[in-house]
Amino acid sequence: GQQLNQSPQSMFIQEGEDVSMNCTSSSIFNTWLWYKQDPGEGPVLLIALYKAGELTSNGRLTAQFGITRKDSFLNISASIPSDVGIYFCAGPLYNFNKFYFGSGTKLNVKP
């Protein structure tokens, strides 16, 4: 099946630090989605990207759709304790009936 590779797998950072994570694929995606999952809950959409090269922000979060259409990046600036959770990249391949998810980046923020 399709694989979306996320890195790093986990991160331990200090409150106030900036965070970067990325997602790569061997296939071309036309849409990239970034989700956050809080413990015990379902994933929630953070940012959606629709065009190669697109840079989109949502508060302290900024995501970019890679030029090759095979990667995407998520940055979080000035992290706070509530940023703790698992961040997933996702995208539809071939058709929008099937969304594939990466294995996630687990973020831990020390106050």
Place this chain on the structure above:
Amino acid sequence: NAGVTQTPKFRILKIGQSMTLQCTQDMNHNYMYWYRQDPGMGLKLIYYSVGAGITDKGEVPNGYNVSRSTTEDFPLRLELAAPSQTSVYFCASSPYRDAADSPLHFGNGTRLTVT
């Protein structure tokens, strides 16, 4: 607005037992999905449906069955539970085919343990 509701939240099954995981959404979404999330892993698509009466297999359909008799409900059936089916199951829905207008809306999950 309840969104996507899953029941039960937790369940423990013995090997060989069967059960149905319930999922209902009140947003009139056409598309519904079932994912499983194993510890430390991403979400794997089990089955999906593009509308009432239509279902199709995802990445990992073996051991599961689904039905979609109404727009609102998309139950997932496990006929002969196996330890490999221990996982957290998420139901999701979206309104349109174009992902630009239809991010997935997730329920809060059902944590299933098979012993």
